[in-house]
Amino acid sequence: MDESLVPAPRPQKPQDEQSLAKANEAIAIRPKRGRLTLLSRRIYNALLYHSQRQGVDEPIYKLPLSELIGDARFNSNNTDLLKSHLRDMQATTIEWSTSATGQRRWVSSQLLGTVSIEEQGRGRPCIVSWRYPEEIKERLVRPHQYTRVLLEISGQMRSYSAAVLYEIGARYLTSPGRLSMREDVVWWAAVLTGRSDITEVDYRFLKRDVISKALAEVDALCEDFSLELIEHKRGRKIEEIQFRVVPRVQQRIGEVDAAQRNVFDLELVGRLIELGIKQDEAQDIYATTDEGQLRATLEHVRQRLRNQALAPLKSPAAYFKDALRKGYSGVKSKSAAAPAELPAPARGPVASAPVNEAERSRRLHELWENERMARAREMFSEMSPEQHTEWRERFESSHLESLAPPIARAWRRDGPASRIAGTSFFRWLARQTWPEEPSDRVLLDFALSRGVTGL
DSSP, rough: OOOGGGGOOOOOOOOOOOEEEEEETTTSEEEEEEOOHHHHHHHHHHHHHHHHHHHTTTEEEEEHHHHHHHHHOOOOHHHHHHHHHHHHHHEEEEEEOOOOTTEEEEEEEESHHHHHHHOTTTTTTTTTEEEEOOOHHHHSSSOEEEEEHHHEHHHOOOOOOHHEEEEEEEHTSSSOOBBBBOEEEEHHHHHHBSSOOOOOOOHHHIIIIHHHHHHHHHHOOOSSSEEEEEEEEETTEEEEEEEEEOOOOOOOSSSSGGGOOOOOOOOHHHHHHHHHOOOHHHHHHHHHHHHHHHHHHHHHHHHHHOOOTTTOOOOOOHHHHHHHHHEEEEEEEESSGGGSSSOOOGGGGSSSOOHHHHHHHOOOHHHHHHHHHHHHHHHHHTSSSSHHHHHHHHHHHTGGGSSSHHHHHHHHHHHGSSHHHHHHHHHHHHHHHHOOOOOOHHHHHHHHTTTTTOO
16 A cells, blocks of 8 residues: 555544644635635535645645544445545635724635545555645635634534634634624525525525524524624615624523524424425524414324325325314414515525435435434333433443533533434434444435425
8 A cells, every 4th residue: 555645643632632724814714706604614614624624834734534524424425425525625716704893805816726536445544635725725724813612512413604703703702702704685694504606685685594593503403602793774674683692501401492492303304305495495494483372283294105095196295284274273373474485586695596316415415324313212211211311321331431611511401301412412323223334225205205306
């Protein structure tokens, strides 16, 4: 084996120390060409983390591909999907903005330079190597002004906009006014969606489809702070926005029931997707519909599907949306209409871009993972108290030390009932129970059995 392909051995840090010193300019990235995705942001953070550990003097950075996949919370061995996201980052031209006191800096650059993946043959590790453009390398790898970003917390985020807001919140948490940059609506739309093709925005839909969902997700998953939206009007029109970072007051054990917190219920979104509703549309419906109305309508549709005296439903998704709009469940909705009923042009430039094959594969694998986690959660709920204790002790002895400190604190306070720590626990429990990775055939059967099409 060519030893030059393998990085020099480095002492391994426990996962709770996987904090990235991310340059402030790289927090609010506005792409000018191409598009950024949640996975590309995770991969980029993982690459930066390992670049900083190897040092700014390294001409090229190298890492076993399996380590990159693990640190990016990729949960898949699909290297074609990984290559697709690396290619997108190479093709993406970005602008960075920084707003230090009395100064503003503008930088335009590629995200990544040359990237290669060396497949060395059976039994040998696959090595990924990468470079950064020389003009920005030192500012990335050895930044003077930076924000500490935990890879574990960033990896918990399920939407690109939430991942961005988490990093913005972490940046301004320690600033005197705890206020983010104040920018126009179009600027924020590009930053929060990772899209370069946005030239005009209907703020009502940006707020409903992107901002509200992201705020709810950060509120559910981040233990250290929440964010408040601040709108700035010119006349009657909202033209600029910014965010206020609100530190969380740590509560004593038992002070608040974790089930009563305001959380972004990803499992409820998953039930919408199982009906055949596309993921983006399911998240839109969740963000703008009263949760009680949503649950009642889902239960109504479930009962309708099980009623063998009636003709089978041709489209459970269409039936659900009609039931939600007409109130078949008997529960009044707080929203005037589900966003699915809005005409397509109303979504304007913040509508979802067409999904490529790599992204479709990633979403399908994520749905499969979510299903497995839901099965683990259901199995755990049916166990005896003695079995609960046994599994919790096994988790704590084998996995707790690898968790980031905020997640570990949440586990000690709330156990499996914690939204952020519970996710880690049930993902671990699922992998302990069903350790095998799904083959392409398994994923295909899963998609067909759930009616998952056109992700």
